[in-house]
Amino acid sequence: MSLDAARTDSRPERLTAHEARRRLEHARGTRLVQLRALTETGQSADDHLMAAQKDAIERVLKEIDAAFARIEEGTYGTCLGCAKPVPAERLEILPYTGHCVACMRRTP
Numbered sequence: 001m002s003l004d005a006a007r008t009d010s011r012p013e014r015l016t017a018h019e020a021r022r023r024l025e026h027a028r029g030t031r032l033v034q035l036r037a038l039t040e041t042g043q044s045a046d047d048h049l050m051a052a053q054k055d056a057i058e059r060v061l062k063e064i065d066a067a068f069a070r071i072e073e074g075t076y077g078t079c080l081g082c083a084k085p086v087p088a089e090r091l092e093i094l095p096y097t098g099h100c101v102a103c104m105r106r107t108p
Helices: 003-010 017-040 048-073 088-093 101-106
Strands: none
Touching: 017 048, 017 088
């Protein structure tokens, strides 16, 4: 058995609630640090780039909160579009995502 096969076989198909919470807490912490850094730059609130970055970070923070709610509801890891499981690999990269890749592509 190759190392790649062993690594693939040992990966769970779904994240545990504990692991999902850990990843979401990390993502939230990272975004809060980014938001704090943007606020502390002292740049004008009229700066369109800064405003766009702030909006994007706040949007992700809302997605993270929604993901925590899905954990509590027992629906975390299930696509909101097609109700199929979101692949664990996708949740590892974007722990707050609510959609599989196919449904995300269909969302305007």
